[in-house]
Amino acid sequence: MAGAENLTASEAAKRIREGSLTSEALVTDCLLRIEAREPEVLAWQYLDPEQALAEARARDKAAAGGLLHGVPVGVKDIIDTADRPTGYGSRLYDEVRPPWDAACVTAMRRAGAVIMGKTVTSEFAGFHQGKSRNPHDTKRQTGFSSMGSAAAVADFHVPVAFGSQTGGSIIKPASHCGCVGYKPSYGTFSLRGINPLAQATDTLGHFARTMDDVILFSQAMLGNPDFAAGGALRPNKVGLCRTAEWDTASDSVKAAVEDAAARLGKAGISVIEFAFPAEFEKLNDALLDVLAYEAAANFAYEYEFRRDGLSDDMASLVEKGRGTSLETYHAALDLAERCRRMMPDLLSETEILLTPSAEFEAPLLEEPMGRSQFIRFWSLLHVPVLNLVGPVGSLGMPVGLQFAGGFRGDQDFLRRTAWIEAALAE
């Protein structure tokens, strides 16, 4: 693997800007990688090599202005694209051609990126497993729902790709596939043109292989090169947040988190044990109530009128939601709001939290997918979370390290995780 597919988005964009690399050459190398790997990894729902190459050649002919000029990007297939089919992971909508690009796709085009293609998503970003396989061991799961994007980035098909998270759909596949995954504060990026799962927590984010790329991609999304700029920021204090679920994590996960804490300590950071008030333990269940209630309303059309094309997993979710009362739904949202209001105080001493990502390494395809018990409640808290690639675990698979920050404090949060990424790499 010596081609340009190996480059980060930041490196590739720099070389293209300087004239030492063309977008066509970069996209060609990425396509060669995809050609070699896709039969095993199944990361792509729709990819027309000629279409991507034509975009690349057009970028090469234009002035390199945007932050991602000429860099290929993967787009999760719940995100509308005007010039490529959008299937939402559902067999009902194989042939849909949306009348517009989603706002986030337009942001990429404004930044000069090349749309490589559409990546596999679980059905409607829900709980029905999709076809992608873990690039580190194709007998193993990628984690859902942004599975194709995480696999494609981890496997060097593209340097960056969109994901979205309602429960655990960015952090989990990032942890299992071994790449950086960033779920920003709720509301950071526009969701127009993205099919909703549950609006109370639906959040657009992205995958990359380095923190530099996560930040560059965020800048491109916002059209703002000053976002989280200024370089790595040393945290004063890191909270080790085991959560009430700590005992349910595998030994490899526990060891990875504790090792990271120890190494940050050796790097001179004050690492303290961080425990949530007991009320926070109910957030994981509350997220499931919210998700089911909202999904039941959202997918009423498919459930009522297109039932044959809906998976049993999705139908069960709608039924669970219809069995969830308005009172239960409101109680879950009220709990979330109470906990959100406590967060600034809880984070007044420790600016950033270290916590497990997935509860175990990627399971085999035929094994249960796990509960995302270290991920879901952050979604309901609306705070930014990010997966860094940790050590290889006892199964030989990547183990993720999750970091969490304060709501809408994404700029400092990203700079601090960039500092931690560098510290842990030493």
Place this chain on the structure above:
Amino acid sequence: MAGAENLTASEAAKRIREGSLTSEALVTDCLLRIEAREPEVLAWQYLDPEQALAEARARDKAAAGGLLHGVPVGVKDIIDTADRPTGYGSRLYDEVRPPWDAACVTAMRRAGAVIMGKTVTSEFAGFHQGKSRNPHDTKRQTGFSSMGSAAAVADFHVPVAFGSQTGGSIIKPASHCGCVGYKPSYGTFSLRGINPLAQATDTLGHFARTMDDVILFSQAMLGNPDFAAGGALRPNKVGLCRTAEWDTASDSVKAAVEDAAARLGKAGISVIEFAFPAEFEKLNDALLDVLAYEAAANFAYEYEFRRDGLSDDMASLVEKGRGTSLETYHAALDLAERCRRMMPDLLSETEILLTPSAEFEAPLLEEPMGRSQFIRFWSLLHVPVLNLVGPVGSLGMPVGLQFAGGFRGDQDFLRRTAWIEAALAE
């Protein structure tokens, strides 16, 4: 006007259930009314009489189970319908046929309603005026953006219709056209399949001619006949909320609000003056910042790549949003959250507030459309608001009375406004 188009949804549903009216007869009378009035009122973007009649006949053949069985409903044309074009008020999307019904349309079908057609919306529910005219004086405005729905309901084309509000898009046309308009607490009804304007405040609601119908429609939306059931609820204390903008209201508006307060007082209700803390005065401007920032992200595709099909009003909104910094946007959202947190305390004494709706009666078509200064900030507060039809003003046009309640307290709020509706009718 003696036909069934005169019936409320509640009356019509009852008669259909009892067998003394068919859906076909009801829809036929509504279509006759539309045929007579539509050339002047221009409430409908898309209406195929045969399609609506076919739906009505199908309802007549089926068992009357749903709460709105056989009752025709108007659907604002930013809401997706699988079997009718959806234009979003934009000349870019005349021919769009969405692959699905929006969640709210499915809820109506589940309740047995007949989809009459699509009602006129301003472009993307934004600030560019649409074609509908005020049914009380077709030289006058309807108010935007849910203009066709408000006009259609007020003019007896349909008893109920969908609206949506981001700034003032339900309360204002309800006030100008003279019907009941209800914007629920933020997040009450699913927005899947509704094109967003600004997600921080986008809220689905509806128009009707009576509070009974508003409640029945809400029950149908939630599939829950117990929602806000139990009949009218006498408020203990009503707050007269003039707001800092009071002096900008027309004399007719001031007189209508003060007269309503006096009549509630005579009905034995304790009416007290209610004043917000000074910080709330910034909410109107904050809403405009939020709306512009989010709309700029949402409509990037049209602005970048379909500019010729976008109105100058919409392009200006995108440009304003692009000139709004992330800091300004966050400051506006932070202000909104601080004010929201104060609301339960502020409403601890007065359960419901009375305040102006629009600042004046419906202007002439060529006059400025007004600022919605009595409406916008409620949208940012996320609380339920409702327009009741007040007296005729000095221009001979309806004057609205706006009521506001506590967040997610919609059930009691609706029952209290039902009590007030009856009290003011005496």
